[in-house]
Structure formats: structure tokens, C-alpha cells
Amino acid sequence: MRLYSKYSRYLIAVDCIIFGYDIHEKNIKLLLIKRSFNPAKGKWSLAGGFVEPDESLDNAACRVLTDLTGLKNIYMKQLFCYGDPGRDPGARVISVAYSALIKIKDIDKELVTKNGAHWRPLNKLPDLIFDHQEMVGKALRDLCFQARIKPVGFELLPAKFTLVQLLDLYRAVYRKDIDKRNFRKKILSFGVLEKLDEKEKETSKRGAYYYKFIKSRYKKLVENGSSFNLDVG
Amino acid sequence: MRLYSKYSRYLIAVDCIIFGYDIHEKNIKLLLIKRSFNPAKGKWSLAGGFVEPDESLDNAACRVLTDLTGLKNIYMKQLFCYGDPGRDPGARVISVAYSALIKIKDIDKELVTKNGAHWRPLNKLPDLIFDHQEMVGKALRDLCFQARIKPVGFELLPAKFTLVQLLDLYRAVYRKDIDKRNFRKKILSFGVLEKLDEKEKETSKRGAYYYKFIKSRYKKLVENGSSFNLDVG
DNA sequence: CCAAAAGTGTTCGAATTACACCCATGA
């Protein structure tokens, strides 16, 4: 006899909350799509889809994201599981939300547009279907929280970046001013950055030195029990 | 036509990771049951069960916990969603883990035993089915983390408790020694405790003053942006 | 009177905050 046969079965979906930092505009954007099927066809939605029979949840999230936006190799983490009956009017669907933070590269902009997805700035989000707004809210709170204790910032910038760019990024995440000197002192004190000889000269005459994030140093830091902690109120 | 009809449907379960603090033994225990159906019948397991069609995930967790252990009105929070294909050999089951921290009251001990559940100390856990060990690990890490930033401790003690009891509790959570004077200083500095005139005289001749946790003061503290933060290594 | 647990302060170093001016350069 088939096991568990007396229990109901439901659809399982994944929804991807992808935040992208736009280094030019110095703001954070959310990746959205127009839903291509009913119910709520044509409405704004997170990139989402159903889990296949032999697929882990993590893999489903990656596949769905690639299918809908063309983005590959994005490391997402599971955020929360949404399962209220009636959250999707089409059927009982339990959705596992995943989120990630990436840098918006120019190449991604094209890719995403070609696939029919859109980057929308956080302060101008359209209405989203179902409980997607709630998912985004939770993901944002999580983002602020994570940024405090993990070096998420570096993921959002190119491999080479200036300290001013990094600072602007943190200001975008926390939506507040941060003291330049204290920030530099603190970020350098972790010893996970390496100063390059090269300068970025587009935004100023003097130019600002590029730095790069050395992942191995960060790992060593964590192993030694020290914690990366940018205590930004 | 039925919407989403071409997608597969799966079982959704909830699993409850209930930590209980035993004030007499000064240790933390985990609530386990012996599984009553196949597969893995008779093996040690978290309290778990399947989600009914008209039930939210949160409600399912409460119902399942009550059904299996008799415990009512336990506030659980969602922890993580486990959905690897093959995690349950009986069928594809996506399980949402919930966890809570409670004080083990003598009355609960009877209730739990009558319902066939068991409190097992953390340092003597049996092997658990499927990925339940992994769930417990994650819940424990989350517990340590939460205890740092929220006054979870007070939930685990009777309404009246002594500072020594509270200290022992934190020592049990962090499994390390904590300086008595610094702990008292810190915990009192939050201003969320009220000293009572009454003393607990069972464990010492001199007796220790009872305190109680004033929830309204804690809420005020949080509103003012101050954070409850017991920075224990 | 003594054993056993409760209660209490101070000092030191580290970390965090606040804050203002000089530097380099291209236009």
C-alpha cells in the first residue's frame, strides 16, 4: 500500500526575492516579473515556480530563477515558508521564499530584460500578487540584519571597488548616513581587504584606490572565532 | 480547468522541536516521541504530522503538538523548511520545522508521559529519524542566537524566579560559565525586572529574592530602540 | 559556629563615537 495515502497533497512553489545593488544609481532594486499564467496573469510578481518531483528546494529556486530571468549561479538562501490556505486563489500552494543579493551588472540588465524581467527600485515598487509584498518586507528586514554580521556588501560590488563605493552601499542598505572615517577604520581593521595599486578615476580627479575582498582572509577570521560586525544602528 | 494541473503535488508536514528547561535539573531537554506508523515505526522522532487542507502551517504545528504530546498554547516559531527528495523514504514530504522553548512544569511531565512523549536531555539524545537531527542542530544554533538578543530566558522560568535561577538557565543555554556579578549588573540594567519582597528559601538558608519579568517594560524598551542584548560569548 | 549560597564594586583595557582639515588633480 502506498504510504501516507490518506493525507492531502499540495503544490510546492519557490519564490525568489532578488535584491540588486546598482552601483551607478547607488540604490537597491528588486527583480520582478509579469506573471505569465493565471490566476493573476500579467500582474507583478516575484520570480516563482513549482518544485519538480526530483528536485530539492534549493535547486528548484535556482532553476526557476534562471528560467524566468536568465540569471545563473546566484546563491540564494531560504528565507521563510508561506502556506496559508488561500494565499494563492488558484489552489493550495505552499511557497518557500528564497532571497539573494547581487550586483546588477550591465550584462545582467540586458539578460533580464530579454527574459521579460525587470529591476524596480525599492522605493517605487508596484503592487505585487498574493503575499509577495510580505515576503519582500521580511527579506528586507533580513537583509539589514545580515549586513550587520556578514560581509554581504562585497557580493554587491565588482571584484575591484573603492571604499567610497562600499560606504555608499552600506548607506543604501541602512538608509542612513555613516561616518566616513569610522567606517574606513572599522572595515580595514578586519584585515579582509587588500589595497590595489590601481585607482578609479571616473568619479573624481584625484581618484580613489581600488580594494579587493580576500575571501580566504575572511574565512580565517571566522575560523578564529572573530566576527565580522559592522554595528550600524 | 483546474489551475496548475500539470504540476506535481506533495505531502506537507510540520515537525515540532520543543526545548524544555528543567529548573530542578538545570538542563535543557528535547521533546521526542516514538513514531507510531511506518516507515520508521517505533523510532525516535520529533512530534510531527501532516498539514490538513484548511489549516495554516502555524495552526498545523499547534494541532500536531497537542495531538501527540498533550501540550497546548505553546507559541512556536517557524524555523526552516526541509524538502530534499528522499528525506522521507515513504514519499516526497516537505516538512516545515517549528520550534519553541518552554519551561517543563511538573504537570507537563505527566501529560507528556501519558501521551507517549518523552523529555530527553540534550546531551543524551537518541538517534532520530530522517533529517530530524539536522533540524535539532539548526534549532539549537537558533536558540543560542535568539537568547542573545531576546529575553527568551524569562519564558523558561516560573513567573517568580531568582536571579540565580535565571543565571543557571543562561549557563545551560550557552553551556559555559557566566560571571555572576556581570550577569546581575547587566540583566538588571535593562530595567525589565521587578524585585519582589518574597524570598525563595528552598535552595539556601539565606534565601534569594524573587524577581518577576515586566513585559510592558520590555516592550517600552524595544519601542525606544534599545535592544535587549546579553552578549554571552 | 560553620557551611553554603546570596549578594555586592572597582579597575582596566578595548571599542565606539564625534569631529575638521589637508591632499591630489583635472578642468
Added chain:
DNA sequence: TCATGGGTGTAATTCGAACACTTTTGG
């Protein structure tokens, strides 16, 4: 030469860590 953005240091304060003795009282 000047406007623009990059870069730097110090003093004051707060916070956390370490540490040892006195008090009370039932047996």
C-alpha cells in the same frame, strides 16, 4: 587656481571583562 571628491587622526566616552570578599541563616 579652484572646485571636487579622497583621504587621514585624536580625544572623550562607553562598554565589557576580570576579579574576591561579606552577608545571612539553618542546622
